[in-house]
Amino acid sequence: MNCIGLRLALWSLTSILFLPMAQAAPQYAATIVVPDAYSFESVTLEESGNLQATQRDAYGNITSLAWRPEEGWRTIGPWVNPFAPLASQGVNVSASNDAGLWAGNRFSQGQGTTLVVGNASGITATVPYLSGREDKFMYARSINPQGMVVGFLALPNNYADGTASPPYIDPETGSVLVDPVLYTRNGNAAFVWTPTGGTKVLPSLPETYGTGSSAYIMSEATAVNNLGQVVGTDELFGGGTAHAFIWSEANGMRSLGRLSGYGRSLAYDINDSGVVIGKNQKFGVDVESAFVWTQTDGMLALDTLLASADKAKVGSILNAKQLNERGQILAVANTGSNLAYVLLTPVPEPTTQGLMLLGLISLCAVVRSKSR
Numbered sequence: 200m201n202c203i204g205l206r207l208a209l210w211s212l213t214s215i216l217f218l219p220m221a222q223a224a225p226q227y228a229a230t231i232v233v234p235d236a237y238s239f240e241s242v243t244l245e246e247s248g249n250l251q252a253t254q255r256d257a258y259g260n261i262t263s264l265a266w267r268p269e270e271g272w273r274t275i276g277p278w279v280n281p282f283a284p285l286a287s288q289g290v291n292v293s294a295s296n297d298a299g300l301w302a303g304n305r306f307s308q309g310q311g312t313t314l315v316v317g318n319a320s321g322i323t324a325t326v327p328y329l330s331g332r333e334d335k336f337m338y339a340r341s342i343n344p345q346g347m348v349v350g351f352l353a354l355p356n357n358y359a360d361g362t363a364s365p366p367y368i369d370p371e372t373g374s375v376l377v378d379p380v381l382y383t384r385n386g387n388a389a390f391v392w393t394p395t396g397g398t399k400v401l402p403s404l405p406e407t408y409g410t411g412s413s414a415y416i417m418s419e420a421t422a423v424n425n426l427g428q429v430v431g432t433d434e435l436f437g438g439g440t441a442h443a444f445i446w447s448e449a450n451g452m453r454s455l456g457r458l459s460g461y462g463r464s465l466a467y468d469i470n471d472s473g474v475v476i477g478k479n480q481k482f483g484v485d486v487e488s489a490f491v492w493t494q495t496d497g498m499l500a501l502d503t504l505l506a507s508a509d510k511a512k513v514g515s516i517l518n519a520k521q522l523n524e525r526g527q528i529l530a531v532a533n534t535g536s537n538l539a540y541v542l543l544t545p546v547p548e549p550t551t552q553g554l555m556l557l558g559l560i561s562l563c564a565v566v567r568s569k570s571r
Contacts, residue, residue, distance in 0.1 A: 223495040224474075225526065225545035229509040232266055233540035236531055239264075242540050244521040244529040246297075250542070253278050290315055290322070294339045294348065302339035302348045312336040314392070316348060326392055329355055329400070337390070337398075340431075341422045348392040349420035349429050354400070358384050389420035389431045391446075404433045406442050406454045420446075422468045430455075430466040430475050441465060443477050443492070456498045458488055464498070468522040476519035476528055489519040489530050501530065501543065513541050 232250060233239055240261065243251045250266035261278035282292040282301065292303035299319050304312045314326040314337035328335045329352065337352040389401040403416050420431035427447055433454075434441035443455040443466035457464040461479035469475045475492040479500075489501040501516040514534040521529040528543040 224491050224493050224499050224504060226506065227501070227504050227509070227528070227543040228546045229505055229513045229532075230268075230542045230544070231513060231532075231534070231539050232529075232542050234534075234537060236538040236540050239540070242529060244523055244527065244542070246523045246525070248523065248525060248527050248542075248544070250529070285317075285321075294342045294350075296342055296344055298344035300342050300344065300346055302342045302350075304336075304338060312338070314339060314348070314350075314352075316342070316346070316392075316394075324394060326398060329353075329398070340420060343423045343425055343427070345425070345427070346394050347423050347427060349423045349431070350390060351387045351417075351419040351431075352390050352398075352400070354384065354386060354388045356385060358388070358400070384416050386415045386436055387417045387419065389418040389429070389433070389444075389446075391420065391423070391429060401429070401431075401444075401446050402452050404442050404444055404452060404454050407433045407435050407440060418444075421466060424469050424471050424473075426471055426473075428469055428473060430469045430477075432465040432477075434463075439463065439482050441480075443475070443490075443498075445469070445475060445492075455492045458490060458498060458500055461488065464490065466492075467518075467520055470522050470524050470526070472524070472526070474522060474526060476522045476530075478518040487517040489516040491519065491528070501528070505543075513539070516541070516543075519543075 233242060233252070238254065240253045240255045245251065248268065252264045252266065254262045254264060256262070263275040263278045264272050265275055266272050280286060282290070285292055285303070288305070290303050290305045292301045294303070295301040300316070301318070302314065302316045305315050306312050312335070315322050316324040316326065326337060328337065335353060338350045339348050340350040342348045384403055388403075391399045391401060401418065401420065403418060407416060415436040416433065417436050418431065418433040420429050422431075423429045429446045431444055432441050433444050439462060441463035442457070443464040444452055445455060445466070446452045455464060455466060455475060458479045460481065462482040463480040464477065465480070466475050466477040473494055477490055479488045479490055480486065490498050491501055491504065492498045501519060502510065505513070505516075513532040516530050516532050517538075518531045519528050520531065526545040530541050530543055532539050532541045
């Protein structure tokens with residue numbers, strides 16, 4: 200390819216990269232990063248694509264480790280709890296972010312579990328319970344840089360969703376099967392809390408409660424991105440039916456669906472591109488399949504997005520647990536001999552293609568300059 204051809208290729212690629220389009224699911228390359236998932240106590244995926252982990256020995260001592268693609272795992276030293284001062288105050292931090300914000304719980308005897316939110320200086324907010332519930336608890340699962348906290352809480356008995364829940368409309372007949380005003384629910388509910396708006400209970404999905412007028416539902420919000428999009432799971436207790444959901448203030452509640460042959464879907468993470476990850480489960484048997492969901496493609500099994508060589512290497516992807524802004528996924532796979540942690544990286548990465556072409560253009564310019 201000559202310099203003119205390279206310029207045309209770069210122009211074409213740039214046009215494609217910067218077109219305003221919905222995020223689509225890519226193909227993934229797989230790397231086994233922990234051959235035995237049970238050998239580590241925790242593994243965390245960073246935005247850089249590196250990993251942090253902790254490992255506990257037979258004496259209960261916890262060690263910190265770090266993983267880099269070019270060097271593998273190395274031991275950092277004894278694990279140090281960054282929230283030790285809060286732990287001494289009876290606060291258990293369950294969610295934090297790179298902006299230094301955190302959310303957690305403080306147990307008070309006879310008062311239940313209180314949700315508390317704070318920063319590096321300490322507690323900045325104590326969130327009141329919903330009234331009318333004896334079992335008082337609120338648990339945080341995720342907090343974004345804007346201070347939005349999501350998790351689950353105990354509902355008051357016979358909590359009425361009212362008009363917050365849309366009616367379930369039969370797609371074939373168009374008839375309304377559930378009157379949302381009459382719909383009540385019990386159990387746990389996903390919530391969103393913001394410093395200015397307080398606590399908002401997320402409505403249950405019509406797909407979950409079906410045609411009944413009341414249900415015992417266990418719903419939970421598990422992650423929130425910088426745009427305020429929330430994902431989690433809405434589950435009918437006792438029936439086993441579960442739906443992964445996505446919620447936002449602008450678009451409300453939406454089911455992400457389920458893979459064919461599976462009765463349960465659970466969402467665990469979302470990035471700012473709106474990509475969602477999680478897993479599907481079958482009823483009555485221990486069968487799982489990890490998924491990735493995008494606005495363009497809907498829900499897809501991660502197994503179907505691996506090259507044959509990677510699929511042979513990692514086996515079946517059971518559970519997608521964490522996701523970064525580069526689109527990399529930390530998942531658990533059944534390799535046939537062990538459960539392993541695997542790192543899935545989108546290929547080809549558009550940014551990599553662009554950098555390669557920019558490099559070729561620069562080389563072309565140097566050659567032309569020397570020829571002159």
